[in-house]
Amino acid sequence: MAAVQVFLLDGETYELNIDRKAKGEELFNKVCEHLNLVERDYFGLIYEEKGDPRNWLELDKRVSKFFKAEPWKLSFEVKFYPPDPTQLQEDITRYQLCLQVRNDILSEKLACSFATHAMLGSYLVQSELGDFNSDEYTDPSYLKDFRFSPNQTPELEAKVMELHKIHKGQTPSEAELHYLENAKKLAMYGVDLHPAKDSEGVNITIGVCSTGLLVYNDKLRINRFAWPKILKIAYKRNYFYVKIRPGEYEQYEQTIGFKLPSHRAAKKLWRVSVEHHTFFRLTSPDATVKPGILSSNFRYSRRTQYQTKQIPIDREQPSFERTLSSRKIPVTRSLDLSRRSIKNSNFRGLPNESDEEKENREHPTDRETKSPDKSSLSDKKSKSKAGRLKMEGRAKTATRPKMEGRAKTVKRPKMEERAKMATRKIRRKEAEVSSPHSNAIERRSSISSTSSDDSGTPIDDDRGTYYTTGAISYQALAEAIQEATAMNPDMQVEKIEIQQESLP
Incomplete structure (x- = not known):
């Protein structure tokens, strides 16, 4: 036999002994019998292992598989939170769900506003203490043993006392149902x-x-x-x-x-x-097993929510003691x-x-930043025998626009390095663009932030043209690039296109 400790939702510890070869289903049924629960399919047992404090016990396997030393320690908790608590058939099931929601709030798993904390707390007080008694409850001190919030304040207790007064006439089961109806609207419920x-x-x-x-x-x-x-x-x-x-x-x-x-x-x-x-979408578990490359043969084999709701419960509502206030327990496991x-x-x-x-x-796109030494140089041949040299650049700012929600800083080489890189690229193409009609060719270079008029005089513009006539001078083009980058230090040459076109 093995010693087992099960920490319940109300803070109590249920101790029992089971056979070492017993499966999880046997242990789970004993815990549910101890709690007098019939609607068991919403609940499960959690065990702790190294690196992960929350693991659901597999009920079709031996319990000893998951533990190395005694006593075996587990926690009884809600596994499937019903989206509509009114569909639960018994009050004791809803009470256990209330305990779970209360624990979720106190552990900060379920975030609430001040107003929600006060409203939910007032229903807990109504469920356990009943109607507000003005003779007995003269100040909020009667709530000092209740725990409504992980950071409880006197202001919150005063608000709970105020709301407790308006719940007069509600039975404990009605107060718990109202508690769950408000809790299910929280964003992190379940x-x-x-x-x-x-x-x-x-x-x-x-x-x-x-x-x-x-x-x-x-x-x-x-x-x-x-x-x-x-x-x-x-x-x-x-x-x-x-x-x-x-x-x-x-x-x-x-x-x-x-x-x-x-x-x-x-x-x-x-x-x-x-x-x-x-559990929530199917009327019955899928019995077929179709293992594949990306999947496993595991299938959920317990009852679904649909099957659970179809099973009639032929017994009177069981009586039980409510401890929603946490007055009897410290922080539970x-x-x-x-x-x-x-x-x-x-x-x-x-x-x-x-x-x-x-x-x-x-900065996931840092590796994709292009520098001038990786600029693409393409040679587009035209049908004419003479040509025109055209070089296009694009001005860039030091900071790119917002990309995928994060700002991106562009890394630029120094101005002199850019000019040297562009010069080397142009010289590689010198043999390819040479022409017997070079004396009758107009060379035109379009560069960002620098422009010129027809007389060759540079003018200030966001984008313009620099050109010369006569023999092709790649050194002049490199100087033009250097001049343009000097005028606009943030500019980066991205692309160079060389075309040939005869003069009219």
Whole structure:
């Protein structure tokens, strides 16, 4: 026999002994029997392992597989948050869900405003203490043992007392139902978070919930993939893939990949996604197994939400003691695990990121910056025998426009280096553009920030033309480039085109 400790949602610890060969299903059923729960499919057991404090116990495997030493410590928690708590059949099930939401709020997993904290807290007080008694509750001190917020203040307690007065007549079950009806509207209600990186290396967080997959960046939701829009989810190594149906104006499917910290993390996210999709979207588990290159043969085998709602419960509503106030318990182990899980993800993505990775993430296009020594030199032959030499440049500022949400600094060589590079490029083409009619050729060079009129006098303009007649002088062109860059230090020559054209 093995000793087991299960930390419950109300802060109590349930201790029992089970066979070392027992599977998770047997342990889970004993915990549910201890809590007198019938609607068990919304719940699960969490165990802690090195590097990851939150792992769902696989009920079809032996419990001993996941532990090395006794006692085996687990936490009983809600695994699937019902989007509509009114569909739960028993009050005791809703009470356990209230405890889970309260713990999520206290562990800061579920963020709330001051008004929401006060409203939810007033329903907890109504559920446990009943109607407000003006003779007994003369000041907010009667709420000192209640915990409504991770940062509880006297102002919050005074607001809870004010709202408690207006709940007169509500039974404990009604107050808990109102509590859940308000809690389900919170943005992070029922969202299971997993740190990851997108294709550009930016730290994100992927959330799994009853409606689909959510993507967060710095606590802001930036994308949502609803279950009906998802064709397939898969993982390979430490990458997690989502295949999306084509939109109304799209022709092809789209596959989006996310990088997880490890292969184990990618598989964990994939399993949680499969379980949520099966539980909330299917009428019965998919019994077919179709293993592939990017997938596993794992399938969710427990009852779905649809099946759970169809099972009638033939018993009277069980009576139980409510401890929503947390007056009997300190911070529970489940709260501590939740805090550690949120601290590890913290919406910032992967830990232990090196300075080089941060630099690459901040400036992903640095390697793509072009310098003059990589300028393309193309030779376009015309049908005429004489020619015209044309060189085009483009003025650039030291800072590019905003690219993909991040500013980009352009690295420029010195002015003298640019002139020498351009001169070498031009000389390479000297043999190719030579012509027997060179004395009757007009050479024209178009360069940014420098221009000239027909007499050859330079004029100030954003873009102009410099030209000479007679023999081709590549040194003159190099000097023109140097003069233009001297007038506009931010200019960078990107492209040179050489064309030949006969004079009229």
